[in-house]
Amino acid sequence: MAQSATDKLDTFPKLLRRNAASRGSRTAFRHKDLGIWQSWTWAEVYEIVRAYAVGMKSLGLVRGDKVAIVGANRPKLYWSMMAAQMLGAVPVPVYSDAIADELAYVLDHAEVRFATVQDQEQVDKLLSVSERVPRLKTMLYDWGRGLRDYDHTHLHPIEAVIAQGRARLSEGPDVGAALDAEIDSGAGDDLSIILYTSGTTGRSKGVMLTAGRSIAAATDTVAFDHLSDQDEVLAYLPLAWVGDHYLNFAQGLVAGFCTACPESADTAQADLKEIGPTFYFAPPRVFENLLTRVMIRMEDAGSLKRRMFHHYIAVAKQWGEKILNGQEVPLSARLSYGLGNLLVYAPLKNALGFSKVRTAYTAGEAIGPELFSFYRSLGMNLKQLYGQTEAFLYVTAQPDGQIRADTVGPATPNVEIRIEDGTGEVLYKSPGQFVGYFKDAEKTAETMTPDGFVRTGDAGFFEVGTGHLKIIDRAKDVSKLKSGDLFAPKYIENRLKFYPNIKEVVAFGQGEDFVTVFINIDLTAVGNWAERNNVVYGSYQELAGHPDVYSIIAAHVDAVNAQLAAEPAMAAAQVRRFLILHKELDADDGELTRTQKVRRGFVGERYAPLVKALYDGSAEADISTEVTFEDGRKGVISARVKVRDATQFPATTTAGKAA
Amino acid sequence: MMLHVSPQSTSGAIAKGEVLLNVENVSLRFGGVKAISDVSFDIRKGEVRAIIGPNGAGKTSMLNCINGFYFPQEGHITYKGVRRQKVRPHEAASSGIARTFQNVALFKGMTTLDNIMTGRTLKMHKGLFWQLLRHGPAMTEEIKHRRKVEDIIDFLEIKAIRKVPVGKLPYGLQKRVELGRALAMEPELLLLDEPMAGMNLEEKEDMCRFILDVNQQFGTTIALIEHDMGVVMDLSDRVVVLEYGRKIADGTPDVVKADQKVIDAYLGVAH
Structure with a gap:
């Protein structure tokens, strides 16, 4: 140019x-x-x-x-x-x-x-x-x-x-x-x-x-x-x-x-x-749907094709990202990956339309590490960015070679970022930033600081050592535990939701001694597990209360706690106690918005006895809730829900091991 | 959407032309069963004509007589000024009558594109020899027809299913493909046998819009059988009502709606 x-x-x-x-x-x-x-x-x-x-x-x-x-x-x-x-x-x-x-x-x-x-x-x-x-x-x-x-x-x-x-x-x-x-x-x-x-x-x-x-x-x-x-x-x-x-x-x-x-x-x-x-x-949702479609179609494929697919996807999982990142990889792995590319990855990418993609971005919401690394392991240079309309898009983006599922990367060239003390809100100054809201000086003044920085409304922090930004939640949703430690409900919820067995999570902890969560299991994923393990169940409620299911979920919660322990800002917000809800949260019952977002406050009030049980140390609690059926009739579901404790990990100061 | 569009086209904006098809005293018997007795009505150029009636009234039989599936024992059908008693389906097709069926009649294993392409068969003139050569005149002809078919695919908004075998499609879309195949013949008279049967409200609204657009944009005359009264009254310019093979009413939707015999036929009458 x-x-x-x-x-x-x-x-x-x-x-x-x-x-x-x-x-x-x-x-x-x-x-x-x-x-x-x-x-x-x-x-x-x-x-x-x-x-x-x-x-x-x-x-x-x-x-x-x-x-x-x-x-x-x-x-x-x-x-x-x-x-x-x-x-x-x-x-x-x-x-x-x-x-x-x-x-x-x-x-x-x-x-x-x-x-x-x-x-x-x-x-x-x-x-x-x-x-x-x-x-x-x-x-x-x-x-x-x-x-x-x-x-x-x-x-x-x-x-x-x-x-x-x-x-x-x-x-x-x-x-x-x-x-x-x-x-x-x-x-x-x-x-x-x-x-x-x-x-x-x-x-x-x-x-x-x-x-x-x-x-x-x-x-x-x-x-x-x-x-x-x-x-x-x-x-x-x-x-x-x-x-x-x-x-x-x-x-x-x-x-x-x-x-x-x-x-x-x-x-x-x-x-x-x-x-x-x-x-x-594409937003993470699109990548997720594509992956689901691929997996479903592979299930219908012939056994030879299916075995080849799963074998080479495993190879890609092990070596693909390392090869993409230019790390040291043994020759045998390189050969195996090359063969996989010939037989599986290239045809798959072709079927998805990604054959020629040099750079792909995703943004908008948190992307699951599994999902993210699936595409990267196929050799697709998928990266994350963080941006806003007000910034004219880019605030941060991951440069080639520094790609991680759990950050949105360092500031893009010529962008300045600062984190506001106290609230943790991310502020930036970018070359493309807007000049104001049309006919709304008041809102403009609210959003722009006197020294020319723009408020994102998101809370985040820079990872120690790498300078990558991590977005944790909307700033207004971030609050404090009784101890004064940061509590970012969505950050914890998203971490748990990355597990396919978990469909929905509601985290509590504002002004409390510790963090607790409600969990909704994913009926498809857990039902599939039940079928393979001869676990008989008659209803969602029965499956949700099954001791083995509790054990599976407990393992997920522990794993998330271990991840949180590795992050200084989040270590205090490990999940102490959890329970699996006896019914799926539903927009018809007002528990979710029509766009499937959890209405945390409403859920907390509706299931007050359960929240109480989470904090008073009881091992189980009774709950009955009114539900709306699809034809509009109302009914009542009653259940006795068990509460479990989760393993706590000491805060480690070594960063970088997470996810 | 529908409400906004339909009044514009039915308010008489299209000048209704001369009689395109005239049915005179037609009777049809299957052995001792009288399917149609002495029915007369006409279809004018450019109009949307509905044939309605309770189950077994003879509506489909009537359509079958018009496009030559059945031969009426008595009476005549005059189409474009030619009076005839017997006509064969392929003659009807080549003279510009196309139809869709009550039960979808598509080639399930073929793609949407190929199915609609079959509607062009009558207009293909290059013989087997050229077809086998593939390149040359047959190719040129095929490209010409493909363009026409793509116009229809665009018109019916079925681009996304162009290459999908129709057997895999939901019912509502299959109906749309069938309409596409009929349109591929560039008919002057389009016979639709229950185009909205088994559809949900949204699919019905879409189909209504397509029917109106076909009528408006291509000037195609349409005769349709339909059970959904809302659809019939909105779409059609004139309605003929059959009951037990006889015509009991004929006229604009408003006239027909107010007719006592029609009300009795639909709601039943105390004996």
């Missing part, structure tokens, strides 16, 4: 122009349409976006206008963002599956005058809230099916807008020159995009990001992960999410790589296999 020119390349339209000039014939976008991958080069994209921008301008779009983008990952929607930015307008991507009410709020709050949407579904949704979004005047759509009979005075197909722009551009050089002037007048301080955070608490907030900062951040990580125009990604993450805008849009323009758009959301998995991206991101 021409370093001398970077000071001028401070907006995305300028980057697009550069890409068209310097790598015009390289593929910039792909989209599977009618079963065939269509592709566009950077030069073609530049030409289309120019025409599109001229077309939008003649529809009345001016500098500073907000343009809503609603839909799935389709080239025309990415080009809508580029065209809007070319004119100095600000794209506002919106979650396409948002409910009408949420959509109306965001569109109104963002003061959008234009919207570019995917299809009839989105047009209908926007029309249904049009009264609440008075400023929204013009709508453009990508896919016209079903829209033929709609009133087209304010509704235009994107294709027609581009055609109109093209016609105007061909009228004379003035139009093109005016557009060039628009591009040149853009500056790094211009607002580049507003990303609305999904808002788990309260209303969504519009995170304002500037062009210069966005590009600075993307330039850093492009260098960090050695991305170039030889790379290729599959854009399947929601457009409105920072991950998509950063990893695909921003990095794509900076590095000049190709962004492939799946045919539809349902075909993303198949499209992944066809494209074979070199850079890939």
